[in-house]
Amino acid sequence: MKDLESRLRVELATLLGIDSTQLSPTAKFDELGVDSLIGLRFARKVHDLTDIEIDIESVFDYPTLTQLVTFLEAQLNGQDSTTPVSERAR
Template identity: 40%
Template sequence: MNNTLSRESAISEEFLVKILSEVMEIDPTKISPTIAFSEYGLDSLYGIQFVREIEDTIGREIDLRGLYDHPTIREFSKYLNTLMRAPVNASQVRA
């Protein structure tokens, strides 16, 4: 089964809430797209796990700094959608 998204697919806030809730073991209804990840206890270890789950779905690597530069679901979703529209080079593709 192919879990990757195409470049044309949008990464929704709901998708990120689902992944964050699974990684952090938080009820998804308790996650707001405008609250900082740090408010949910997302530290560097959880951040790595969160980003890897997203990478596995979108099929490309994400610079972990993007998570900290865009510290809410809403901001990170916009960042990821911009990233998805950018050209992909071979080093960014996850196997």
């Protein structure tokens, strides 16, 4: 999981124009400045790295890098984790 998180962290930091060491994996995407355009580009990077097709909504349904990586790892391992974090908190 740390390897995937590290790679996605670098990709997201690049899209945001910051150093990856400045990006906390628990910071919320919207607080980092991820808007719809960056979210779309990041979703494409996720697909490139994992071969998992996610839409922009998934980027915001799993609002931190840690939560998104947990979702992606479950998908890669064939587990069903389709309930977004945002809905679990309700």
